[in-house]
Amino acid sequence: MYRLDVVTPLGNVFSGEVYQTVITTADGEIGILENHMLLLTNITPGKLRIEQANGEVKEMAVTYGVLDVAGDKVIALVEEVFELDEINVEEEKKILEEAKAKLESEGLTEEERAHYEKLKQRAEVLINLATAKV
Numbered sequence: 001m002y003r004l005d006v007v008t009p010l011g012n013v014f015s016g017e018v019y020q021t022v023i024t025t026a027d028g029e030i031g032i033l034e035n036h037m038l039l040l041t042n043i044t045p046g047k048l049r050i051e052q053a054n055g056e057v058k059e060m061a062v063t064y065g066v067l068d069v070a071g072d073k074v075i076a077l078v079e080e081v082f083e084l085d086e087i088n089v090e091e092e093k094k095i096l097e098e099a100k101a102k103l104e105s106e107g108l109t110e111e112e113r114a115h116y117e118k119l120k121q122r123a124e125v126l127i128n129l130a131t132a133k134v
Contacts, residue, residue: 001053002034002072006062006081013060013081017053021074023067024048032074039069043078045125059084061129063122087130096123 004021006014021032024046032039043065050058065078099120103113 002032002036002074004050004074004076006048006050006060006076006078008078008081014050014058018050018074019053020049020051021076022047022049023062023076025067032069034072036069036074038071039067041067043067043076045122047084047129048076048081061087061126063126064118082126084129087126089127089130092123092126092130095119096127099123 001017001019004014004016004018005012019033022029023032024044026042026044029046030041043062045063046061048060048062050060052058061082061084062076062078063080065076068075068077096119099116102108102116103120108116
């Protein structure tokens with residue numbers, strides 16, 4: 001078992017002893033067990049699966065952030081966390097369409113293009129997670 005903290009700019013979302021954490025990173029989905037090697041990596045939009053010490057499993061959607069694995073403590077600093085059944089699909093569809101339209105326009109700076117690519121990826125993942133039949 002190890003301690004996991006999931007933190008957003010608004011505060012702590014989860015804190016507790018866990019058996020395993022599965023999260024999407026820039027290099028793909030990874031699972032973290034006790035005594036995992038030291039790791040600092042970027043989190044990308046996807047599902048966060050927490051297998052708690054008491055046997056309960058908690059699943060959430062997360063957006064961008066940083067994952068720090070250090071010994072018996074793991075910290076996920078993320079921009080946003082959503083309960084899967086609380087994702088506003090209609091709002092995410094609007095964000096997706098706006099991002100696509102902006103990406104089709106000319107004259108975007110590299111920073112603007114990167115911003116709209118991130119918005120597009122975020123919205124696509126959240127829509128997929130909210131509408132998945134699991």
